[in-house]
Amino acid sequence: MEKEPIIEVRHMVKNFGPTRALRDVDVSFYRGEIRGLVGENGSGKSTITSIVAGMQKATSGEMFYKGEPWNPASMVDAQLHGISMVLQEANTIPNCTVAENIFAGRFNEFAKANSFLSMKKVNAAAQKLLDSFGLQRIKATDNINQYGFEDRKLIEIVRCVSDETEVFVVDETTTALSHEGRQILYKLIHRLKDENKSVIFISHDMDEILEQCTDLTVLRDGEIKGHLNRAEMDEPDSVKKIRFLMVGREIGDAYYREDYDSSHLPEVALKLDHVSFGPIKDFSLELHKGEIIGFGGLSGCGMHEIGRAAFGLEKLSEGKVTCGDREIKSCLDAIENGIGYISKNRDTEALILEGSIAENIVLPSVNALSHGTFVSPKAEKQLADGEIENFRIKCNSGKQWVNTLSGGNKQKVSFSKWTAKKSDVLIMDCPTRGVDIGVKQFMYHVIDEMKKQGKSIILISEELAELIGMADKILIMKDFEVTHEFKRDPKLSETDIIEYMI
């Protein structure tokens, strides 16, 4: 092999409690390459990079960086040694200036005797750096709250890339970026490649991967399933091949829904009637019994807000949400009228992590279970155990705490909350985010069953494949408006859709 690896990973294993995120992974990254990492959620791609970048420690296995054994103490440590990473989630500090955000970790460089700080210098340096990235429009002295999600992401990139950077990890950042932002990022990674540095690029957008990357590694269930070099990537059927590697079988094989009949019962289950709130203006929607409506778009396109509004979480300035003839003003109304909501922020909104599985499952149903003031523990247990049974939630007992569960099982719990409540309308916001493939398939099965039982579902997802696979009708949103509507169709492909998103 002519190129010497800059990072080598050998026999890496990572367990999160019962789940195994990485199983004995061997992989090497080389100078002068842009390495794409693809795989379903929970396949372990982010896990590898986060371990390399010092965010967490491997359970076992070893790493080598420039030939030396590599055990970063922290992200900072890694960054100082030249490995930096841009995270998926927002990681900026509110109420502080842009300059502070960029240099917070390195104030001492601008301080006399490591204590007397000159903000003038800091601001100047920050502005210089921003300009060098072609971000003149961002002012170092501004409060960061003035900037949107995308700009903050860019600021993060500016923060973590420096001259010392040898390895640059981009973890699903582009979904947050508009065309312009993407161009800046692409320019950056190609510059780094030309400087014979190494870039690791994680993305769900297959086309993006194929355009930008020089090499590609595919993961599934915490194992490396294959490598492709540029040549292989340029082959006509490469996409199909990659998909196969990712999913492990041909698409449509008992994974997503098989039928393509998008019919549904006539009754309207949930109605958004000329709804306006925040940036959303005059939005209307009719969800029928036995219908699955999918929402797609980039994060920040407004689809999540629609979900919240339908559940009565948003304060409407105009219009109303109705379920049958009853108006939904609060999530209490919503629940009483048989609407359930699975938030995309599972750990912070959907679940009580520091609570038992049973407590979580029962919570929405307590009202129904109580006779007078009394709530029978027996009834609670029965209900919870029933759901644990149905969803095959992997646990010792209903008493086990949710934060000891794997992502997939957590998600099962937040599903079962609503099946326990016997909800007829389910609003699912990214229901399969961070869930490993087995569970994912199970979820799709459940959703399918629900449709068959005549339940109505709003499926909001950042994964187009999922929408194409499951929804009767797909609404694509951009800038808080529906840009296009697709009917369920076997010929529908992601590329058809993406153009309406960007």
Added chain:
Amino acid sequence: MKLPKKIFLSLLFPVLMFLAMWAITAANPACYVNGKFIFLGFDLVRFVITSACQSICVALAIWMQLKNGRFDFSNGAAMILTAIIAGNVGLKTGSPWITMLVAVVCGIIICAITAAVYMLGRLPIVIATIGVTLLYESLTYIIFGGGGVSTFYQNDALSIFGHLPGVLLPTALAMCIFLFYSNFTVTGRKGKILANNQAAGVNIGIWEEANVSQTGMFTGAIVGLAATIYVSQNNVLPQSSLSTAGIMFSYIVPVYMGMFIGLASNDVIGISIAAIGMAIFNYGLNCMNLGGGGWQQIIMGAFVMCFYTFSAQLNNIKALFRKNLKKEAAA
């Protein structure tokens, strides 16, 4: 915002307060002794300045922790303990300067201990500070025979930092330390970062423990100065069962007000102005023989409420204004 407007907004509260109290006292017969109106006069100035200085120092100490996202119960206890140690040393040495020096040093040490318990114990801040508060209070019963400091403040020579003009020195120092800390030090800036997003701050390489202990020491210095004034103005008795928290709360009003008033300028000025306003208010009550009585408590509570509500609802209020502006623009 233009400077004159800033000044206007900042001074609004104390001026209004002054006029209000003037009007109220003028209407109150109790404020005329032998036909003489007692509200106006040098005594007013003296009282306002001395008592305001005290509140400013304590309030700054509280605020320094609060703005770094830590509600520190132990400030009061730290101040009392420091006051007792420094006061007794002062009585032995007979020098106010040594007293202040000792106070500052003690304050720093004590707050460093607090920080240490918090860091090494890794306890939730409230619990950690309650714990050390109990500890410090218990010490007030042990050191110097549990006698507290009863005679320091009635000694002219020693208690110069409790009266005019001496009281201005520690106060000025405290304000300088605070401004310096929050504007010109790495610690202060990093503290701000941590306060706003702890996790991210740590991720991008801020050593939290170091920051906590350094901030603690700055707070300590201010606590020391507060203690110097306190022991020069009060009979310091041993405390128990978190009564020091009560002492602390009695100075917390300017903090909450300062948050709001400070929006026009900056927090230090805000707190100082709030303190002056409250001092005027208290003096007015004294003139009406309501000082320290039930009414003062009740009105003070109301103040805390209003000002905190203001600062909590500020965004909504701003939003309201913006709406109106938009409407005007549209019209």
Added chain:
Amino acid sequence: MSETVTSQKLDERTSFKSFVKTHIFDLTAYAGLAVMLVLFLIFNSGPRLMYNFSAVVQAAAVYSILALGAVFIYSMGFMDVSLGQQVGVYVILMILIGNKIGGPGGVVVGFLVSLALALACGAINGAVSIFLGLPSIVTSLFLMFFFTGAQYLMMESTGENTIKLIQNVKPADRNTYTLMLIGIIILLAIIGNYFFNYTKLGKYTRAIGANKVAAKQSGISLVKWQVLGYMALGFCAAVASFVMLTRTGTAGKGTGSGYAMDIMICLILGGMPLKGGMKSKISCALVGAFTYTLLSNVLTTMGVPLNWVNFVKACIFLLIVLLTCRKPNGVLPR
């Protein structure tokens, strides 16, 4: 398949550890109480044992009752610093009204008035903080100032240093009195236990403490249950005030001062997590209250010099919280 096996193995291996981890609060708390009891028996097995026992019950009664109520708001992660002054005002009210009307009836009326006031304050405390978006500590701070003021004014209006209830409300015989107190405690404990473990009130307050957002999205009305939680505390405050009244039949400016903080300490000693949530237990109230009372009693009977008693208490407190509340890794807890 292999995954399930390994995961079960993992569970088994961690099960004991996790048991200790999840129950460290209770274990330490119960241990603490047990130790205190043993010490109490060792240092009191003299002629005065019965007397001391009843003395402990008397001192612990007020704490227990207040703590029982406080559990409902601490489980939501709130705290109330106005408790002491509230109790003070309620006691004074009962005496004033009781003496005005006279007879046992007067006392009853006084109690009912205080109760109404207490519930009202609970409602305010709960609702205001939500509607104005204030931390609950601030509203209770306001109430603290308010009630301190009220207490001052009421006492100054009486022109006495202490006021005395004419109607005697305390059983003459000591044992009857002790039994009465035990009765009240047990009764309230049962009621509290029912509401905390077998009704929506307890379940929802805990859920709110554990995760506000999740609770809301599960259809729990924050305002309603926060208010009800505070009202539960209000009820207990009124009862506690009455019990306090039975002890001396008198009240003054300082009646009840410091109780808010004592209650906090009691609950922490009882193993209550201050951030609330699912770990909250009603038993924390009783365990804590008795540990706290026994502690001071034992320290005195052991002959620990007065000015060292607080020091020892403080150390024990720190020790217990270090055992229970330590957050081993991640950023420093706030």
Added chain:
Amino acid sequence: MKSTKKILALVLTLALVFALAAPTASAKARAVKIGVGLYQDSGAAVSGVKAYLASLEDTLNVKFAYTVLSTNDEALNVTKVQELIAAGCDGIIITMDGGTEAILQECADAGVYLGGYLCDFDTSFRTNYDKVFKNEFFVGTVADGGCGDELKRGYDFFDSVIEYNERTPDAPIRHVAMTTFPAFAFPYQQNFVAQFVEKVEEYNAANPDKAIEVDPFNEETDILMFRPMDSTYFTKHPGIDAIVSMCAGSFVYPTMVSAGVSDTMKLFASGYNDGDDAIFGSKGAYQQEIVCANESITYPLVLLLNKINGVEFPDQPAEAERKSCSTFIINSDEDLELFKNSVYLTFNGEDALFSPEDVLNLTAYGNPDATYAGLCEILDHMTIEDLK
């Protein structure tokens, strides 16, 4: 979890059973234990009384335990007394008349006797005499100075002022204002005011050339609510040469300092604080201080010891009494010098007015001839003269 609960239940029940069935083993012959509940933790008075009592321990075979009572939280006081009883005290001396009835109830239940010191138990005396003074467990109390109407402190103040004027003819006091504590706490300080004014008027009538002006007592401004006097006082009383403080000087002097009048204005007050000697007489503003001797605690102590030893004076009164006792009136540098040698300031038991033997001789069991009259008599010999 369940298991721990069970264990706890077990422990509790065992404890209770053991508690109820515990053998009431009688305590061995040991030193008598007296609990003393003082009104504050610290200060000269406290150290002084502790020193005096300590000096008695061996000869009388008594041990003393101390606690601090609250001026306004009766429930707390009861708890404190309960703790003293728990600590095995046979007798208790308290300095506060708060929740006395409940406290006596406790004492009765535990068979412990109660005495008073530095307090005339006026509230109980007026409103609750039968339950307190007729209670067999209450042995009586000694007040600081006089009780109720016997008090003539206003005259003492007047005398001190005149003495001062005679001492310093070049800068005599011609204009004074007064302060008191609120009547509900110290009902007789208003009488002092009246007494003082009365004397001054007589004096002004007799020698108009040296007339002294007294600001009329103002209910609003001149009553201190147990808070340091606020500085508006001086605005409200313009042009005064001196303050006659019926209440403790420590509530007045600091305000004089902070208002910067301490070097020109004079202060006649009650009570003595550590360090006052530096600001007394020719050295400072204080011109009079009235203190009650620590030794006055001998009265309740002896009565308690008698009760505990099951003896009585032949002339023991049927009901408990409250006695007044003479006071140290310090109004000159010479007086102060004498006072400095008392146990009050030296904290040395040997400087006490009475030796342990004297005290033993006062008790009915230590000396068969001892009488109640004899005990009461010593209360009249605690003046500055007796320090000579």
